Amino acid sequence: MSSFHLAQMNTARLRAPLEDPSMTEFAEGVALMNDLADRSPGFVWRLIGDSGDGTIAAPSDPSRIYTLSVWETPEHLRAYAYQSQHLEYLRRRRDWFIPNGHQAALVLWWLPAGQIPTLRQGISRLGRLQAAGPNPDAFTFRELFPAPSPVAG
Amino acid sequence: MIEDLHDLDAVASLADPVRRRAYRVVADEAGPVGRDEVAEALGVGRTLAAFHLDKLVAAGLLEVSYARRSGKTGPGAGRPAKLYRVAAAEHAVSVPPRAYLDAAELLAEALEQAGAEQTLYRVAERHGRRRPKTEVTAALTEQGYAPVAAGPDRIELRNCPFHRLAEQFPPLICGMNLAMITGLLDDGWIARMDPAPGRCCVTLSKK
Numbered sequence: 001m002s003s004f005h006l007a008q009m010n011t012a013r014l015r016a017p018l019e020d021p022s023m024t025e026f027a028e029g030v031a032l033m034n035d036l037a038d039r040s041p042g043f044v045w046r047l048i049g050d051s052g053d054g055t056i057a058a059p060s061d062p063s064r065i066y067t068l069s070v071w072e073t074p075e076h077l078r079a080y081a082y083q084s085q086h087l088e089y090l091r092r093r094r095d096w097f098i099p100n101g102h103q104a105a106l107v108l109w110w111l112p113a114g115q116i117p118t119l120r121q122g123i124s125r126l127g128r129l130q131a132a133g134p135n136p137d138a139f140t141f142r143e144l145f146p147a148p149s150p151v152a153g
Numbered sequence: 154m155i156e157d158l159h160d161l162d163a164v165a166s167l168a169d170p171v172r173r174r175a176y177r178v179v180a181d182e183a184g185p186v187g188r189d190e191v192a193e194a195l196g197v198g199r200t201l202a203a204f205h206l207d208k209l210v211a212a213g214l215l216e217v218s219y220a221r222r223s224g225k226t227g228p229g230a231g232r233p234a235k236l237y238r239v240a241a242a243e244h245a246v247s248v249p250p251r252a253y254l255d256a257a258e259l260l261a262e263a264l265e266q267a268g269a270e271q272t273l274y275r276v277a278e279r280h281g282r283r284r285p286k287t288e289v290t291a292a293l294t295e296q297g298y299a300p301v302a303a304g305p306d307r308i309e310l311r312n313c314p315f316h317r318l319a320e321q322f323p324p325l326i327c328g329m330n331l332a333m334i335t336g337l338l339d340d341g342w343i344a345r346m347d348p349a350p351g352r353c354c355v356t357l358s359k360k
Contacts, residue, residue: 079350082323087354088346090324091270091331099268142321 004147005044005113008077009068009122010106012097017062026096029089036084037069042076045069045116056119068122074108074144104129107138110147159213163244166212171195172205176214176239179206183301183311185218185236206237216240243317254317261322270325274332281336289357292337298353308342310353319354327354 018027037043046069049056058064071077080086107126111117125138134143167173178194179186192202209215219233245254264273284292290308293300299312313319319326327346334344334355341360348354 082327083348083350083354085346087323087327087348091328091346093324094268094270099266102266 003113004110005115006071006074006077006108006147007069007111007117007122007125008071008106008108009066009117009119009126011064011066011126012093012100012105013061014063014065015096015098023096025092026089033086033089036086037080040076040080040084042072043069043080044071047119066119066122068117068119070111070117074141077108078141104140106140108140108144109138110136110145160244161246163212163214164246166208166214169205171197171201172208175202175205176209179209179215179237180239180299182238185220185238187234187236191237210237213242213244214240257318258321261318261325265322265325270328273325273329277329277332278336281333281338284337286339289338289342293334296333296337298334300357303356306359308357310355310357311351313353323354331355 056066107129129138136145139145188203192199215237218236290300297314298310300308303309342357347356
């Protein structure tokens with residue numbers, strides 16, 4: 001059992017408010033995919049917003065949403081994100097989200113098992129990834145970094 | 154990176170025609186196969202089949218696993234059989250040196266950043282539709298998807314022709330696959346995103 005877990009945060013800008021008819025399929029999918037995540041092997045924790053749906057809007061910009069979650073390993077998160085029904089929603093992301101341009105939208109980092117990340121930490125990690133590229137403190141699936149070695153003793 | 158002699162050795166091991174057919178027999182099976190099945194398919198002795206299979210393992214083209222095939226377990230079940238399957242590693246040799254995967258990675262990254270996924274899907278579907286219309290399994294085989302029937306109304310695809318790229322850009326490349334396969338199909342079949350480990354993210358079902 002590893003003493004570190006993998007945290008992930010991603011962000012997107014919505015093309016229209018969640019109540020808009022063009023967003024219906026996405027809004028319905030959020031609950032389904034959260035439910036699937038909760039049942040997926042290796043799932044540890046996810047941030048649940050005031051609305052209870054796990055899609056957290058930024059206070060300063062209601063069109064910007066975040067998801068924040070913790071998984072036992074990158075393989076567990078990869079299996080959920082890319083080898084489940086979730087992939088169909090990712091395939092259709094441009095129907096609902098504005099392109100990110102050159103700014104990274106997903107960041108991964110290691111945190112000690114049992115700890116829970118905050119949205120503020122996630123936004124800070126994303127900033128580090130955008131500023132410095134993938135590094136041991138803020139990385140991506142394409143450039144994974146290994147979990148820190150447990151401290152001996 | 155481009156002039157990798159290990160890759161050249163791996164590909165060169167297929168120069169022997171019997172060995173090449175042995176590789177094809179293993180590659181065409183849905184699961185791991187034993188030397189007896191390969192010997193029978195090739196019409197050669199078991200020792201010769203095993204010789205070629207082990208050469209392919211040494212070259213890195215096949216992998217070995219062991220399993221009891223009779224379904225029996227415990228004492229008296231006999232020794233586990235040595236089984237062969239295609240190795241996960243990819244080998245490419247290009248003369249003169251070409252690096253199309255590197256170019257594809259750059260193009261995929263740029264497409265994602267531009268948010269041009271829908272354009273790629275449209276191009277891929279049109280490309281699929283332009284292929285000559287043939288029977289669905291033949292069309293998919295020709296495109297490298299290695300289709301296999303999973304019941305009368307379902308086809309799974311054992312190979313992703315864009316595997317390395319799909320691992321790096323799953324939504325983009327799996328979406329491209331779905332669009333291209335949709336374009337290839339005649340009216341009787343429908344393709345959908347249905348990802349699982351070890352095969353293409355798209356499956357087909359009868360309408």
